Amino acid sequence: MAADGAGRVRRFSDRLADSILRRRSVVCVGLDPVLERLPPQVRPQAAATAAAEAAAAVAAAFREFCCGVISAVADVAACVKPQAAFFEQYGAAGWQALADVVRCAREHDLPVIVDAKRGDIASTAAAYAAALFDGAPGPQGPLAGLGADAVTVNPYLGEDALEPFVARCAGGHGVFVLVRTSNPGAAGLQELDAGGRPLYLRVADLVARLGAAHVGEHGYSDVGAVAGATAPTSLAAVRQALPQAFLLVPGYGAQGGGAAAVRGLAAGDAAGLVVNASRSVIYAWQQDGGDYRRAAARAAEAMRDELARVVW
Amino acid sequence: MAADGAGRVRRFSDRLADSILRRRSVVCVGLDPVLERLPPQVRPQAAATAAAEAAAAVAAAFREFCCGVISAVADVAACVKPQAAFFEQYGAAGWQALADVVRCAREHDLPVIVDAKRGDIASTAAAYAAALFDGAPGPQGPLAGLGADAVTVNPYLGEDALEPFVARCAGGHGVFVLVRTSNPGAAGLQELDAGGRPLYLRVADLVARLGAAHVGEHGYSDVGAVAGATAPTSLAAVRQALPQAFLLVPGYGAQGGGAAAVRGLAAGDAAGLVVNASRSVIYAWQQDGGDYRRAAARAAEAMRDELARVVW
Numbered sequence: 001m002a003a004d005g006a007g008r009v010r011r012f013s014d015r016l017a018d019s020i021l022r023r024r025s026v027v028c029v030g031l032d033p034v035l036e037r038l039p040p041q042v043r044p045q046a047a048a049t050a051a052a053e054a055a056a057a058v059a060a061a062f063r064e065f066c067c068g069v070i071s072a073v074a075d076v077a078a079c080v081k082p083q084a085a086f087f088e089q090y091g092a093a094g095w096q097a098l099a100d101v102v103r104c105a106r107e108h109d110l111p112v113i114v115d116a117k118r119g120d121i122a123s124t125a126a127a128y129a130a131a132l133f134d135g136a137p138g139p140q141g142p143l144a145g146l147g148a149d150a151v152t153v154n155p156y157l158g159e160d161a162l163e164p165f166v167a168r169c170a171g172g173h174g175v176f177v178l179v180r181t182s183n184p185g186a187a188g189l190q191e192l193d194a195g196g197r198p199l200y201l202r203v204a205d206l207v208a209r210l211g212a213a214h215v216g217e218h219g220y221s222d223v224g225a226v227a228g229a230t231a232p233t234s235l236a237a238v239r240q241a242l243p244q245a246f247l248l249v250p251g252y253g254a255q256g257g258g259a260a261a262v263r264g265l266a267a268g269d270a271a272g273l274v275v276n277a278s279r280s281v282i283y284a285w286q287q288d289g290g291d292y293r294r295a296a297a298r299a300a301e302a303m304r305d306e307l308a309r310v311v312w
Numbered sequence: 313m314a315a316d317g318a319g320r321v322r323r324f325s326d327r328l329a330d331s332i333l334r335r336r337s338v339v340c341v342g343l344d345p346v347l348e349r350l351p352p353q354v355r356p357q358a359a360a361t362a363a364a365e366a367a368a369a370v371a372a373a374f375r376e377f378c379c380g381v382i383s384a385v386a387d388v389a390a391c392v393k394p395q396a397a398f399f400e401q402y403g404a405a406g407w408q409a410l411a412d413v414v415r416c417a418r419e420h421d422l423p424v425i426v427d428a429k430r431g432d433i434a435s436t437a438a439a440y441a442a443a444l445f446d447g448a449p450g451p452q453g454p455l456a457g458l459g460a461d462a463v464t465v466n467p468y469l470g471e472d473a474l475e476p477f478v479a480r481c482a483g484g485h486g487v488f489v490l491v492r493t494s495n496p497g498a499a500g501l502q503e504l505d506a507g508g509r510p511l512y513l514r515v516a517d518l519v520a521r522l523g524a525a526h527v528g529e530h531g532y533s534d535v536g537a538v539a540g541a542t543a544p545t546s547l548a549a550v551r552q553a554l555p556q557a558f559l560l561v562p563g564y565g566a567q568g569g570g571a572a573a574v575r576g577l578a579a580g581d582a583a584g585l586v587v588n589a590s591r592s593v594i595y596a597w598q599q600d601g602g603d604y605r606r607a608a609a610r611a612a613e614a615m616r617d618e619l620a621r622v623v624w
Contacts, residue, residue, distance in 0.1 A: 032436075035448070035449050035450070035451075036449065043451075044451045045451065051450070051455050051456050054450040054451055054452060054455055055450065055455050055456075057451060058448075058450060058451065058455075083432075083436055083439075085430070085432060085436045085437075085439035085440045085443060086436075086439050088407075088439070088440065088443035088444075089439050089442045089443045089447070089448035089457070090448060090455070091407060091408070091411060091443075091455075091456075091457070091458070092404040092405065092407045092408035092411070093404065094443075095400075095403060095404045095407045096403065096404035099403060099404070117430070117431055117432050117466075118397070118429070119429055119431075119466055119468075120395075120397060120429055121493065121494065121495040122495060124344075124395055124397045124398075125397075127395075127397035127398050127400070127401050128397045128400065130401045131397060131400035131401045131403075131406075132400075135363075135401070136347070136370075136401035136402060137347050137348065138347070138363070138366040138367065138370060139347075139355075139356045139357065139366055139369060139370065140366060143363050143366055143367050143370075143402065143403075144363050144367075144403075145401070145403070146403070154429075154431055154466050154468050155468065155501060156431075156466050156467065156468040156490060156493075156501060156502070157490070157493050157495055157497070157498060157501075158493075158495065158497030158498050158499070158500035158501050158502070159497045159500050160495055160496055160497030161493075161495060161497060178468060178469070181433065181468075181469050181470075181473075182433065183433040183434060183469055183470065183472055183473060184472055185469070185470030185471045185472035185473060186469060186470050187470070188470035188471050188518070189467065189468060189469075189470050189511070189514065189515070189518075190468070190470070192506040192507060192511065192514060193506065193507050194504040194505065194506050194511065195504060195505050199501070199504065199506065199511065202501065202504060203501070206500070206501075
């Protein structure tokens with residue numbers, strides 16, 4: 001996916017920009033499957049007795065549900081963001097379902113950001129990058145990894161822990177570093193004053209430094225930042241610190257953030273941001289009734305249109 | 313494992329203290345399996361052609377290798393710490409091998425700290441806790457999780473992101489929060505001055521607050537801290553801030569830290585710390601020759617004895 005017809009690798013930031021422009025949408029659909037919220041037609045029957053079979057049944061239901069959502073929003077979403085945790089709950093079967101969902105999204109030409117928030121010392125971070133991107137060494141050569149286009153990473157361990165991910169940008173991958181998250185307790189650490197500048201902006205400075213060498217044709221870096229819609233003032237400060245970065249903005253919808261939070265934050269020819277909603281899109285059927293795919297498509301369209309008014 | 317004969321749950325901190333006292337050892341053996349360093353007798357043959365078969369072959373080799381190390385060090389190590397990343401590289405098969413390795417360690421009555429360094433907003437953090445500890449909802453009731461006794465977590469998202477893990481302490485689980493890591497770039501963020509106190513000590517304060525309600529019979533909290541042997545001054549400051557916490561001290565051995573780094577840091581009747589070495593123990597056969605299990609046991613014994621001189 002990352003190579004054009006002539007075998008050249010196309011940068012992640014350019015592929016994401018292309019997707020945004022082609023769909024005229026900055027919507028990122030978060031894939032957070034939860035057993036008790038699955039629509040009846042994909043919910044696993046309570047027939048399996050062995051635990052391994054039951055986990056496999058849930059994983060199969062997650063696969064069907066997420067692929068159903070993906071095909072429904074494929075013309076409306078700029079990208080999708082599966083959340084690794086919800087799949088990992090179901091062990092090996094869950095991990096395989098996540099790999100299948102990634103492939104499903106890529107078959108629909110949707111860039112996939114795997115939300116895994118990994119972070120570790122360099123040799124371990126390289127192993128995580130192999131796991132999430134394009135695979136580890138095998139007995140006869142490299143094996144397939146999860147196939148993510150981009151991943152989210154945690155900056156607490158510092159620059160050397162981010163580098164193994166950033167090193168993958170040249171191969172067509174992208175990285176979104178957690179800068180200012182969307183949860184209620186985010187401010188506790190992230191807004192601490194760190195020598196005259198809040199910690200999250202110190203992290204933004206690090207993102208700028210790491211990303212400067214990985215800028216694509218559209219003028220965006222492959223090293224982006226996660227900054228939540230629930231803290232609009234901080235979000236604006238992140239944009240100011242990172243004029244070339246793609247921002248991945250969670251917190252829209254169920255978490256309470258609205259389109260107003262991203263007003264004025266677009267940058268460059270392809271907006272330079274994607275706004276994620278998970279539950280308000282994929283579980284729209286619980287509000288609206290009817291087929292879960294149609295409800296997800298309608299919710300994504302409404303979100304696309306609402307965001308268009310403040311972004312373009 | 314977390315319940316005694318009368319069905320009462322025994323706290324993680326008490327089980328770890330028991331293990332330390334029974335073996336008179338503060339050694340934590342890190343299980344970081346890497347294909348190219350596997351001993352010849354467990355290395356997978358280059359016969360499998362399909363990628364899925366090759367991944368399964370590597371995962372099976374990891375399982376055999378790690379279980380071999382576990383049985384060799386079972387009388388010498390206080391606990392083991394498998395590193396999730398190395399298993400995740402091999403997809404679903406790798407995840408299953410990790411689950412098998414966890415079970416293998418528990419069969420040897422060794423507490424298992426799964427080094428996963430997760431961190432996410434509350435609902436997602438709860439899913440990670442389910443994945444790593446005791447499982448997620450299934451169609452007919454809860455399913456088996458990875459079975460970890462304790463896990464490592466990343467504090468960057470703040471207190472509400474740690475709480476879903478801390479909430480599991482009452483069920484016999486433990487949490488080690490990254491405070492001051494052992495990598496060369498750790499100081500970049502963690503040692504920033506945050507209002508007159510370095511950031512990592514702000515995190516230590518948070519650990520103290522979260523852990524105060526989860527103290528066992530031995531006087532230790534189930535909420536511990538990761539603090540590296542590569543920064544002895546910071547490590548001492550972490551102990552001062554956290555007199556009741558179990559410290560998980562990485563960086564011994566291959567990363568360059570020595571026993572001197574933990575001199576004076578023992579606290580309470582069971583030392584209150586475990587020191588992790590991974591590569592210098594599990595790959596000791598590459599230095600010493602001979603059977604990898606005997607080499608690992610010898611390396612762990614030498615480490616136990618070296619640490620005993622500064623800890624007891």
